[in-house]
Amino acid sequence: MLFDLTDLRLFILIAELNSLTRSAERMNLSLAATSNRIKELEARFGMRLLYRESKGVQLTPAGQTFLSHAQQFMQQVERLKGDMQQYNNGIKGYIRIFANTTAVTEFMPEILGKFLTLHPQVNVALEERLNHDIMRGIQEGTADIGIVAGPVQGEGLEILNFSTDKLILATALEHPLAGVGKVTFAETLEYEHVGLHEGSTLHHFLNRIVSESGQRLKLRIQVRSFEAMCRMVETNVGIGIVPQSAALRHKQTMQLSLVELSDPWSVRERSMVVQSLDALPLYARDLVEFIRQQTAQVPPVPVEKEAA
Known part of the structure; x- marks a missing residue:
């Protein structure tokens, strides 16, 4: 055989850390043994x-190709372990999820709380990422399930729509736009905004929408x-x-006026993205179905139409 699992784990780690020394430490190998393993692979x-x-190591084009296959191979190994774990109560499943801001902060905590109670042998890692990082994570095999909002394209990936959400405008009760019924996003740009942090989806x-219109977001x-956003809006x-x-x-506990946005892009499909649903471990497929069921139970609630 050209390599073993240790070779693959080591190479993936080297690609992440760009360092033979740190990778050797993480793998509990000597630097000499680590260097020899890479030399043998190359040979x-x-x-x-x-x-x-001098500052570390970088992948060659051939190394990039090897990394891609190594990640996919190790993902298959994890899936094999996951599917077999149902026969051994001592083994735990592990699901890696990359998701957008809304999923991480709003609905996934409750869904995962219920799912993990029903599946005590499964552990989950939930990380907030941007859409393009989510898609790349699924393609490269660093995540098992991706959760995104809005239109997405992923060649060779399965995209599973599971619910719809809508972006709306929140204002203080005394704001000039409070209770106007509908506005366009462009009409809000003359006012100062409260926004999420730089790394949020x-x-x-919104920055892309503003840039394409040639305007500026104040x-x-x-x-x-979102809770902090609504508290700032309330004041x-x-x-x-x-x-x-x-x-x-948040309107249940705060004094907010909610105004509908008339822009077509304000309605956003929520989707789960996977490399292949059939190839996921059984417990990961169970989570995909659980997310579908839980989100289907909550029908969308219309924005309250407030009197002007």
Whole structure:
């Protein structure tokens, strides 16, 4: 055989850390043993996989190809372990999820809480990522399930629509736009906004919309969560574009006016993305179906039409 699982794990780690030394430490190998393993791999394939540089190592084009196959191979190994774990109570399943801001902060915590209670042998890693990072994570096999909102394209991936959400405008009760019924996003740009942090999916999405229109978003403050956004909006620091599901939840405890956006892009399909549903471990397929069931149980609630 050209390589073993240790070779693959080691190479993936080297690609992540760009360092033979740190990878050796993480794998509990000596630096000499680590270097020899890479040299043997290169000798077996008859080509260089790494560029050795003073600041670390970088993958060659051949190394990039080897990395892609190594990640896919290791993902298959994890799937095999997962499917077999149902026969051994001592083994736990592990699901890696990359998701957008709304999923991470709004509906996934409740869904995962229920799922993990029903599946005590399964562990989950949930990470907030941007849409393009989510898609890349699924393609490269660093995540098992991706959750995105809005139109997505992933050649060779399965995209499973599971619910719909809508972006709306939240304002303080005394704001000029409170209770107007409908507005366009462009009409909100003359006012100061409360936004999410730089790394959030929604921030990047709205910035792209503004850039394409040639206008500017007046950000008064940026915060880390939809709850913080709504609290700032409530005190009239600014107005905010938020998912309807989050706005309706926070409106129960805050003094907010919710205004519908008439822009077509405000309606967003939520989708799960996987490499192949059939290839996922049984417990990961169970989670995909559980997410579908849980989100189907909650019908979309219309924005309250407030009197002008």
